[in-house]
Amino acid sequence: MTIQEAQDKIDQWIKKYGVRYFNELTNMALLTEEVGELARIIARKYGEQSFKESDKEKKLDEEIADVLFVLICIANQTGVNLTDALTKSLDKKTKRDATRHQNNEKLK
Numbered sequence: 001m002t003i004q005e006a007q008d009k010i011d012q013w014i015k016k017y018g019v020r021y022f023n024e025l026t027n028m029a030l031l032t033e034e035v036g037e038l039a040r041i042i043a044r045k046y047g048e049q050s051f052k053e054s055d056k057e058k059k060l061d062e063e064i065a066d067v068l069f070v071l072i073c074i075a076n077q078t079g080v081n082l083t084d085a086l087t088k089s090l091d092k093k094t095k096r097d098a099t100r101h102q103n104n105e106k107l108k
Contacts, residue, residue, distance in 0.1 A: 003083045010072045021077040031070040038063040 001009070014021055022030065041060050043049045075082050101107055 003086065004081070006068075007072055007076055007082060010069060011076050014073065014076075021073055024074065024077060027070055027074050027077070031067065031074065034063070034066045034070050038067055 021027065037058070038060075040055065041058050041063050044051045044055055045060065072082065074080075075085075
């Protein structure tokens, strides 16, 4: 699925099952909540925290997908074409960081 296909599919889903998009502020709060859930799994799986019983059923891929879903909702409702935005972002980073990371002794 392309990014544009994902944006279209989520827009169709919202219109069919979600009635309408939550407002932008609500979606920003939901995005923050979903990122927190992702952070919780990362902290337990890759960090030093141990899993609580309630965390053991959580799956990393599902939490990442939840973040992506809400992020796409925000893009859709604010008119952002994520394909274009990501292309521009990668171009900007490529120009800015062409040699920066290669010359970073900490990464060697």
